[in-house]
Amino acid sequence: MFIETTVQASQGGAPALEARNICKNFGGIKALDDVSFQLNKGEILGIVGDNGAGKSTLIKSVTGAYRKSSGDVLLNGNSVEIENTRKARELGIETVYQASGLVEVMDAPSNLFLGREKIQSGWLGQAFGFINRRKMRSETVDLLKTVNIKVRNLSAPIRNLSGGQQQSVAVGRAAYWQGEIIILDEPANNIGVDQQRAVLALIERIRETHGVSFIMISHNMDHIFKVADRVIIMRGGRKVGDLRIEDTTREEVVGLITGASLA
Amino acid sequence: MIEQAMIKVPVALRKRLDAAPDAPLLIATFGLLLLMILVFSFTAENFFSLSVLRNILTQTSIYIILGVGLTIVLTVGEIDISMGSIIGLAATVLGMTVITWGYPIGVGLLATFIVGVFCGFMNGFLTAVVRVPSIIVTLGTLTFFRGLAYLLGGSTVMVEFPPFLVWIGSGSLVGIPVPIWIAFIAVLWGYLFLKHTRIGQHLTAVGGNGEAARLAGINTRICKIIAFLIMGVMSALATIIIVARMDASQSVMGKGIELQVLAAVVLGGTSLFGGRGVILGSLLGALILSILQTGLLLSGVVHFWQLIAVGGLLIAVVAVRISREPAEGKT
Amino acid sequence: MSFSSKHAEPDQPRSVMQKLLDWKEAYPDAASTTATAFILLALLAIFYGVNERFISLLNISIILNQTAAYIILGVGMTLVIAIKGIDLSIGSIVAVSGMMLGLLLVNNDFPVWFALIAAVAAGSLCGVANGYCVANLRVPALIVTLGTMIVFRGVALIVLGHDILFRYPDALLWIARGRILGLAPSVYLAALVVILGFVMLNYTSFGKRVIAVGGNEEAARLSGINIRRVKFTVYVLMGALSGVAAIVWVARLNSTQASVATGIEFHVIALVVLGGTSLFGGRGLIIGSLLGALILGILENGLGVTGFSSFMQQTVLGLIFIGVVALRSWQARRADP
Structure with a gap:
């Protein structure tokens, strides 16, 4: 089993967001099995994993878009109950959803x-x-x-904008509302390379100017290694790795994603 | 110099049009209306007389009021085909309260609105909370409400309503018939509500992308229920005008009216797929249908040919619109 | 209910409930149709309890004869809804086809076989108009058929006015009034349509294409299916079946008028939905629609036999319809949150 590393102690103060023992069942299927993680203040945390590993389910369960089956969420060390996305936003958690956050018309x-x-x-x-x-x-x-x-x-209508511009509007919206935590689900998916670069630059700029903490789900190792400070790896609904970017390599992360290094 | 001016005008115009995305559609619909009036002014005798105009507008007021309600329901991405039966039930209740039981007209009107609210809530609840597709829900309530109306009122015709109600039907205010005033207020309210209020904005978002609206913290269920409630209230309003104009109420009233209203709203450019409601378009659509029918009648065309013209126009207009806006037509 | 699925030990014999759930998962169409069959049986039991004469051979043959046209239309509408379409114009198509029969058989002395072909052809032609507008002009089906509903009715009114045509030749009337083994030929005709529809939808490549177009149009297009042709064909079939239904209808009533079958589109859509076909496309239950039509027929007949006024009938019909559909969608949501 994977052993928790406490990054918190080194920084003093409580983490911006902490999720403890999150479980989520769909009918009889365990989509999330006892997942815990921390997001430190001012950090960009990457979440990676194969399709169906539970990345989106994890953030949706944390932000109240799904009702989690069990587990706790703490903000700045205080336990909070997030029943729906409106509550999450009141608490300063802004989420940019993959493809579905904007009304195109x-x-x-x-x-x-x-x-x-x-x-x-x-x-x-x-x-x-x-x-x-x-x-x-x-x-x-x-x-x-x-x-x-x-x-x-x-x-x-916003559907007349390019994919990258739409995504930038979505990220900009999260920043405008001064979320303390911004969660991005595949922020640079399905858009052109130049626009991907622009969106990533926007994320870094918002962190510097607003002091925001980010969680970023991505398939793209380049993006994770370009902007993230730390990365957690999901597989089969469980967390199988929690590594600082400077201490790891792409090979190791990919190995954890596919399960090769644990075999 | 001249060339510059010629370029500048379209740019300025384009900016204006950009700021109002519904404008081209409204202009086109209005053009169709003008064209129709022009044609009939040649073919129909006395088409331009004030009395004909007044008649057309008064007749159309019912469709305009219902059109406002249906536009809002379509905007939220749902449909309501039960409004004719709501009218039947509300008319029956109005007749029974005032004529059979002899209550004052105020109680009757209140009862009419209660029926509208009840029916609208039932449609909204089944659609939003039980989550049955609205076309099925309102298909069922179309039968159910009409059945209730028959059950209550049988086939008796109730007549001789108090003077106040008759005044609503055939009286005037500042020279303009009361039904036109009511329709005017309904359109004005519908326009402001949908375009300039927070709830209207939420309704549009729910119809445009329900998931995005939900994630933005909008309560999609309440939005849908509100839309059906508005449809119910508009149906009650239409009921009062129908009963007042005929000075009679009967359980069969309003039968088949949903098709005409749906046609008017669609002619006006409101999307069947949600997210786009054009209240002023529905007003124009209702007027086009009325003028087409009255114009053909005055031109001596048999009633049956009018049906063909209405159906054909509906399909043609939507076909042209879809061919010009391929993004909307693709499914 | 929860005892069955989660806590069953693997080495224990599987409970009946578990087997049922497995069967439901493997054969959703059959499970859905079985549920509809239970509703039908329950209705029969209720009406039998109220009035024993309800289940007599005579009454059953009457119900079947009355329901034959609905069954035929229901098969067509199942296909239309399976491609995520809708057809509101069927009542008007029945009127046009009925008009054809009246013109050829009452006002003139054409042979019956010729009139039958002409009626079906007239219906098909209406279907061609619908299909062209939906498939080629890409106007939403709701709008097209709302328009043609008015147009086709207008055609019938222009030709027939307010006349009522009757005194049809015996050969036509035989379709609804003759008896083969105690049942009217129209019942056999309906059965034939059901069998053909069932086989076509479930066992032919055209049926697969219909399901594909309704289930995911984009995927169907990318896999090389000619979407326009599938849609066009389905609307033409609906038109042709409306023509067949018109024959049965006219034969039973021995009369034609322009206002015939007004409003039946809602009944037909209702019976298809009662039968379990989803309005979201990609699924068509022909047998379910057959059962839905029978439920509708039994309700209409049974409520009459047990002494409900026709006013009460309509209220009860609407309530039962809403109730069944609400139950269905609640169940579907529980299975797939």
Whole structure:
């Protein structure tokens, strides 16, 4: 069995996020079997594993998108109950989901403020929930400027943007809402190489300017080794490795993913 | 100089159009409406008279009100074909409260709205919570509500409603018939609600991508229930106008109306797949259908040919739209 | 219920429940159809309890004769729904085909066989119009058939006006009124349609393509299936079957009018859904639809025999329909969260 390494002691202070003994069953199938991990403050933690290893299930169980079967989640050392994604966001956990986080038929401002629309300040807003499009629009312009995305038409449905731009809007949205923890599910999947580079640069920039901790699920070893500080490896619903990037090699990580080094 | 100006105008126009993505669609639909009016002004006698216009608008007000409700239901990615039966049930209840039991008209109107809310909630609950596809749910409630209406009212016709209700049907305010006022308010409200309020924004998001909306913390079930509730309230509103205009209520009222309303909304450009609701388009769609039917009637075309024109127009408009917007048409 | 699946020891003999669950997993269509059959049996038992005469040979043959047209339409609609389509125009197609019969047999003296072919051909032609708009113009099926529902009815009204045509030749009436081994020929016709539909959907390459197109259109396209042709063919088949149903319908009523079969599309969709076919496409249960049609027929007949008013019948029908479908979707969600 894999033995926990405590990175926490070396840094002092509680980790930004800690998951303890997470289990998730779908019917009779164990999708997650007793998974624990820590995310330290200001860290970029990579999660790797083969298809079906439980990477997405893990973060969905932690952030309340799925109801976990058992286990605990701690934020800054305090135990929290995250029943749904709204609660997760209130607690400062922003998640960028693979391919499904944006409403493609709506424009960029609507997506940026999805579920948290700016309301008009007067009685119109208070009584009827009238939204302040002008303000949402101007803040979107500012945000897109800071993350260096050029959008010709802010009122056009977001499906008219390229995949990389859409992904940048999604990452930018998480940063805009000042999440203390941003979770990225395959942030650079299905987009062009240049755009992948731009998204990764955006992640590093947000960490430096906002002091955010990241969890990043990826298939791509290059991406993990480029930006992550630490990586945990999932296989068959279990955590089979938890390694600092500087102490490991691609070969070792790939071996853990496929199970070769444990055989 | 001249060349520059010629380029600049389209750019400015394009920017305007960019800011309002529904504008090209509305302009095209409006063009169709104008074309139709133009054609009928030649073929139909007295088409341009004020009384004809008033008549058309008053008749159409029912479809416009129902169109607002259906647009909102389609926006959230669902469908409701039970509105005709809701009208039948609400009309029966209105008639019984006021005529059979002799309650004042205020109680009758309240009862009508309660029926609308009850029916809408039932549709919404079965769709959002029990998660039966809405076309099946409303197919079932189409039968069920009508059955209830027959059960309560049989086939009796209830007549002689109080003057206030008759005034709603045939009275005027500032020279404009009351049903037109009601329809106007419904459209204005629907437009502001869908485009400029937080809940409207959430409804659009749920219809556009339910999963993304859920992950963004929007309660998709409540959004769907709200849409069906609005449809129920609009059905009650339409019921009051129908009963008031005929000064009679009967359990068979509203039968088959869902097809005309669906046609109007689809003509107006609202997507059947959710995420795009064009309230003003539904208004234009309802007007197009009415003008087509009245125009053909006044031009001396037999009723049966009108049916063919309506069906053909519906398919043709959607076919043209899909050929121009391949992204939407691909399944 | 949970005792069976999780705690069964591997060396113990498998419980009946476990075997049932395995069977359900391996043969979902058969399991679903069996569930529908139980509903049918329960209904029969209830009506028999209320009125013993309900299950007499005479009444059963009456029910089957009344249901034959629904069964035929149900087979076609199962195919349409299996490709994730819908057809609201079938009632109007029945009217057009019925109009054809009336024109040829009542207003003129054409031979019956010719009229039958013409009726089916008229139905097929309507199906061609639907199929062309759905498959080639890519207009959503709901819109197309909503439009053609109005158009086809308009055609029947233009030709027939408000006339009622009757006095059909005996050879046509024999289809619904003759008896072979105690049952009307229309019942055998419906049975033939069910068998052909079942074999086609489950044992032919066309059937596989229908399921593929309904289940995942993109995957079907990438594997080289001509989606347009499959969709087109299904709508033409639906049209042709509507023509066949019109023959049965007219033969039973001995009359034709333009307003015939108004609103039956909802009944037919309802019976297909009752039979377990999913509206999300990729699955078609022909036998289920047969049972669904019988449930509908038995309910209509049984509620009448046991003395429910026709007003009450409609309410009960709607309630039972909603109840069964809600149960189905609840069950489906429990199996696959």
